Amino acid sequence: MQALTQRVKQVDRKPMTLLERIYLWNIVKGMFITFMHIFKKKPTIRYPEQKREFSPVFRGLHVLNRDEEGRENCTACGLCAVACPAEAITMEAAERLPNEEHLYREEKYAAKYEINMLRCIFCGLCEEACPKDAIYLSETFTPANFTRKNFIYGKPDLLIPNVKTESGEFAKAKGM
Amino acid sequence: MTLLSFDWPLLLEKFVLIAIIVFTTLGIALYTTFGERKVAAILQDRPGPNRAGPFGILQPLADGVKMFTKEEIIPTHANKWLFILGPGLAMVAALMTCAVIPWGGTVHIFNRDVVLQVTDINIGILYIFAVVSMGIYGIMIGGWASNNKFSLISSLRAASQAISYELAMGLSLIALIFVTGNLSLGEMVKQQQTHWWNIVYQPLGFLIFFICAMAECNRTPFDLPEAENELNFGYHQEYSSMKLGFYLFAEYINMIMSSAVMASLYFGGYDIPFVDDNLLYNSSGIWHTLAPFCQVGTLLLKIVFFIFVFMWIRWTIPRFRYDQLMNLGWKTLIPLALINMVITGSLIILKINHWHF
Numbered sequence: 001m002q003a004l005t006q007r008v009k010q011v012d013r014k015p016m017t018l019l020e021r022i023y024l025w026n027i028v029k030g031m032f033i034t035f036m037h038i039f040k041k042k043p044t045i046r047y048p049e050q051k052r053e054f055s056p057v058f059r060g061l062h063v064l065n066r067d068e069e070g071r072e073n074c075t076a077c078g079l080c081a082v083a084c085p086a087e088a089i090t091m092e093a094a095e096r097l098p099n100e101e102h103l104y105r106e107e108k109y110a111a112k113y114e115i116n117m118l119r120c121i122f123c124g125l126c127e128e129a130c131p132k133d134a135i136y137l138s139e140t141f142t143p144a145n146f147t148r149k150n151f152i153y154g155k156p157d158l159l160i161p162n163v164k165t166e167s168g169e170f171a172k173a174k175g176m
Numbered sequence: 177m178t179l180l181s182f183d184w185p186l187l188l189e190k191f192v193l194i195a196i197i198v199f200t201t202l203g204i205a206l207y208t209t210f211g212e213r214k215v216a217a218i219l220q221d222r223p224g225p226n227r228a229g230p231f232g233i234l235q236p237l238a239d240g241v242k243m244f245t246k247e248e249i250i251p252t253h254a255n256k257w258l259f260i261l262g263p264g265l266a267m268v269a270a271l272m273t274c275a276v277i278p279w280g281g282t283v284h285i286f287n288r289d290v291v292l293q294v295t296d297i298n299i300g301i302l303y304i305f306a307v308v309s310m311g312i313y314g315i316m317i318g319g320w321a322s323n324n325k326f327s328l329i330s331s332l333r334a335a336s337q338a339i340s341y342e343l344a345m346g347l348s349l350i351a352l353i354f355v356t357g358n359l360s361l362g363e364m365v366k367q368q369q370t371h372w373w374n375i376v377y378q379p380l381g382f383l384i385f386f387i388c389a390m391a392e393c394n395r396t397p398f399d400l401p402e403a404e405n406e407l408n409f410g411y412h413q414e415y416s417s418m419k420l421g422f423y424l425f426a427e428y429i430n431m432i433m434s435s436a437v438m439a440s441l442y443f444g445g446y447d448i449p450f451v452d453d454n455l456l457y458n459s460s461g462i463w464h465t466l467a468p469f470c471q472v473g474t475l476l477l478k479i480v481f482f483i484f485v486f487m488w489i490r491w492t493i494p495r496f497r498y499d500q501l502m503n504l505g506w507k508t509l510i511p512l513a514l515i516n517m518v519i520t521g522s523l524i525i526l527k528i529n530h531w532h533f
Contacts, residue, residue: 024383027489027492027493030492030493031488031489031492033492034219034488034491034492035219035488037218037219037220037221038218038219040221041221042221042222042223043221044221044222044223046223046226
């Protein structure tokens with residue numbers, strides 16, 4: 001049979017040689033190996049001071065997007081809620097009033113948009129289902145919390161800051 | 177008034193010495209726990225505890241505070257007095273060893289020559305053996321009083337292991353006593369200052385003694401009493417708070433003490449290598465006053481080295497199986513120690529007879 005890897009080592013059940021039976025020599029060899037580890041580079045990332053770089057496709061906390069004029073993209077079509085395998089997303093739609101054109105891009109918007117972060121599995125299917133580029137997964141974690149209720153993120157938690165009115169926060173959220 | 181004609185300054189001197197030695201030992205033991213974690217981490221390519229204070233040096237204090245503030249639990253079915261006696265006995269037995277270890281030469285202070293050894297009894301080694309055996313009572317009593325199968329098995333293991341390995345340890349020491357001709361630790365160290373260190377005369381004896389010391393301290397290749405994956409922590413399973421702390425502490429103090437004994441018996445004790453200590457004492461000026469402290473430092477360095485070796489071995493080799501442990505003790509170490517004894521004895525007889533019959 002062909003070996004699957006290069007590192008296959010045949011087990012032999014030969015009786016041990018005298019040197020092996022004394023065992024002391026093997027202990028010395030083992031101790032040499034562990035001693036050499038003193039000089040090895042440590043792969044630890046010291047977390048609060050150093051942070052590990054995320055991969056470019058990392059899927060973290062959700063962000064509800066706005067367009068370049070600061071209007072919400074979401075039209076409450078519900079495709080993300082349908083796509084969600086964990087059923088973490090709920091929303092309520094509402095009709096845009098005539099004086100709200102600067103707030104919502106299209107004539108229907110999400111009055112309530114909630115994601116339960118305890119249910120969410122961060123698969124990113126909502127992001128793929130969205131026809132309006134309204135939901136994105138960012139490169140941050142869901143922070144820890146003490147109650148289950150606080151893990152249900154509403155619109156204020158999810159919406160990206162407005163470019164027009166809150167440009168400072170927007171830049172910070174974008175990581176610029 | 178005969179009672180009051182006692183040498184009170186001597187009593188005071190000894191009390192101060194005992195206090196210094198005990199508290200230093202406790203301090204070192206505290207930092208040995210830190211050292212253990214650090215050595216383990218470094219040997220496994222980890223940084224180890226590094227949060228409490230710079231480089232984590234306040235970690236032992238944090239551990240101590242944690243231990244003290246934890247809830248003290250005494251199981252309902254445990255024998256309460258024995259349950260409390262166990263850790264206390266383990267601690268006392270561990271600390272009692274330091275009485276006969278020579279920590280250095282003589283310090284001249286307040287017009288007195290203070291010998292840096294609590295008492296140089298002429299049966300020093302026997303005393304150490306007696307006290308070390310008493311340490312097993314701590315484990316036995318603790319395991320029995322916990323009223324728990326695992327603890328009982330563990331304490332039985334500890335006792336049988338200690339008995340088996342004390343035999344080989346004693347036999348390996350007999351050969352050493354042949355060489356030195358006395359049982360007093362202070363005398364042995366003085367001999368090694370002028371002659372070679374005893375390790376040169378007794379390499380095999382040292383090896384046996386070292387292995388047995390490791391078994392006596394319940395260190396890893398021989399840590400069957402607390403084998404956490406079989407007995408879930410063994411004899412200290414039911415213990416919490418500072419009683420658990422005492423058990424863990426006693427183990428580290430035992431380690432320090434066996435390192436000190438090994439250094440004194442085989443590695444010249446407080447003898448500074450490559451330096452004639454007597455020359456240092458007889459010289460004038462700063463070296464004359466510093467000499468005893470240099471000696472104490474040397475002994476401490478040797479102890480630290482042995483502790484490092486203990487830890488190094490712990491994080492290198494896995495635990496023995498119970499039958500392997502018994503085989504090693506009874507079928508390998510005891511015969512080896514006997515052979516060592518016979519060879520040493522015959523060589524000494526040959527030497528006394530000027531190498532001919």
